[in-house]
Amino acid sequence: MKTLYLAATLALATAGNGIAWASAPAAAPSSQAELTVTFEQIEIPEGQILLSLYDNEAAHDANGKPVRGAMAKVEGQAVSVRFEGLAPGRYAIKAFHDVDGDGKMKTNPFGMPLEPFAFSNNARPEGGPARWKGASFDVPAGASETRIAIQ
Template sequence: MILRTLLAGLAGLCLTTTAAAETAELTVTFKGMTAHQGAILFVLSDSEASYDNKAPPRASGMAPVRGAEASQTLTGLAPGRYAIKAFHDVDGDGKMGTNPFGMPTEPFAFSNDAPAVMGPAPWAAAAFEVKAGRNVHQITID
């Protein structure tokens, strides 16, 4: 009886350890850029608080524009829900250009191609599932 309990416990521990060790890889492809220069700057959020700038993002990155697209692969992610905010830094100054009223002058987009209405697309519209293993997500920037 003790041996059976011990073996069951060890089997459960092995399953838990294997599940915890599973990681995800996410390749994000940005398409639709009309200016074939600069880079796409983006942040990857793993919570609504992070997406709303109330907590640090899970990751950030820069994907150089090549032709009408750019791509970046993020590794070592935990499976779960994520959302991306991105903009095309056409002039290469490292910040989103805005007009005197604060409206963006450089192209931007959100994961799921979620629309922006009087501000960023909401988390619920931009969030997508990342599973263990390889994942691909495409975003159109226009």
């Protein structure tokens, strides 16, 4: 049942329901943050990475609404996504490699993921998706980056 929860959470988190896909309008330039997320160790150089960016523990751990989402075409062993106009703060990422490009995470009959997935900080699943405590990281004002290995 917990593996079904993992797959459902990843699929719903990246499904695009109400996600602001484009960069938000800029706040004051001195208080903006820009985050570049690079996914590495991609074994199948096709499909797309779908990801959700969360700015609070409640939304992240309860599969709530992400603050942003993105999709990046995979054409090699690494792909990057940039988020602009973020408020500095603490964030976490849930992602999966949609190898077949159908926009959904494939699962087996028991709900276990059949497509690669990842969490920020390379956090490990905990009976479902990684928790905020392990996946969250600080994004300061200005430019920053994080790297995530696809599992």
